[in-house]
Amino acid sequence: MKNISIIGIGLIGSSIARSIKSIFPELNIEIIDHSKNHLEKSKELNLGNEYKLSIDNNISKSDVVFVCAPLSSYEEIFDNIQKHLANDKTIITDVGSSKLQIIELAQKKLKNKKFVPGHPIAGTEHSGPQSGFKDLFLNKWFISTPCDLCSEKELNVINDLWKNMGAKIEIMDAKNHDSIMAITSHIPHLIAYNIVGTANDLGESIKSEVIKFSASGFRDFTRIASSDPTMWRDIMLSNKDEILSLLNKFNDDLKGLIEAIKSGDGDYLFERFKKTKNIRQKILEEDKNKS
């Protein structure tokens, strides 16, 4: 492997650049981003070797192309890759948080190309090339959701790259990925945005007190709700079906809690609140097994 391209140099793209550069310092990294500002920052930070505002024929020399852009830009990106990529060896891979719709899009747009869909379960609430860091993926999961645009061979190339970046690999069906992410990530983000939004719409005087006295709970929600709005808009639209179906369940459960509060049914509340401790316990055990 001699050349890679990274399309989109935000938190994830710039972390890949940093990580790969530290492992394979001889590798040539082409960075493509339509934001001049992002490109300039990337140059200053010395994240790559070539800097481009758009995809051009140069992409054909790349062994691997990482798509690390918002989901809503994939269609244009796939069109441009199809237009400029003159071989069927280059492996295109991505890091998008929703997989089923992306695979369908790739099947439509990428002709005689290799595509390995994937998703590293890593991130922070910060965005932009200045926010990435080399060890972002260390001990984190990389979920690989293979499709008919790649064979075992390409899959192994990408998975090995992620292993080199410190990630643990899990291979999973795309639909399964999307429904797990809906509950562990997409709906929590939607709810956090919603609750902070509700607070934001309160009058100015109560808002300033909310900020002053925000303790754990709301505070955590504001951190989650400070994530990149473009990225999260795209995720909500791209993983729509799973998100809407789980939100139905969420709303039914919430109605149950609201009814119990209204009628003063303490036993119901206690039983619901007690049950959830169990999942926390298992997550902490999982952490222990990791370390």
Added chain:
Amino acid sequence: MKNISIIGIGLIGSSIARSIKSIFPELNIEIIDHSKNHLEKSKELNLGNEYKLSIDNNISKSDVVFVCAPLSSYEEIFDNIQKHLANDKTIITDVGSSKLQIIELAQKKLKNKKFVPGHPIAGTEHSGPQSGFKDLFLNKWFISTPCDLCSEKELNVINDLWKNMGAKIEIMDAKNHDSIMAITSHIPHLIAYNIVGTANDLGESIKSEVIKFSASGFRDFTRIASSDPTMWRDIMLSNKDEILSLLNKFNDDLKGLIEAIKSGDGDYLFERFKKTKNIRQKILEEDKNKS
């Protein structure tokens, strides 16, 4: 001040015991808790000087009585204080997360007694006497919500105690306190319990994957949702009006987001998600001003 009583030796009560003991080592601390287990742990940890399973006439010698028990036990506790407390000098104070209902109860139950309602904005998801620590209140807010059961004099005694424990004091109207807490703490907890509950009700196989891949977002929610169920049941019932009224707004806002996802209205989602960054920014500025 020579004697204090602490009724309920959980996270908050045991942190008060530790903090006061470190500042006034000569003070006599009476610990009252109906749990034998809690009392034995408290003895082992040397948190006090006297240990009682119930309130008795001994309480009359206390200068200050801290009520640190679940809100649902206040009625019984106030009745027992009224029965055994033979003077009108002892100051009764509390740490409950909801204030308006508690003040009404105190006005009904405590005759010719001094009551200073309060709420330290501090805590963790852990409970029990072993979970407390001396510096829990350091640089945290103590919200004092005075009522007609105390004069300036008693208010100052309690506020000075909290200042000694490292807290910053804010004096506030009880209704205002309850509506701020509904948004910053009570509703976030309810929602976190709800979302972890929804996940908990999924099939076993998806549940184990949810645990395995739980990243930020859901992970934070499980921490919040591992808080003491008795305490949170009581808070939901005690601050019912504020919580239900804000939940109405929350539900309306959520409906808006769901409609936007359904209809693919990316602009609406983007605008809603962008707005919330602002509050996070202000909370981080507030932190800077503190330090």
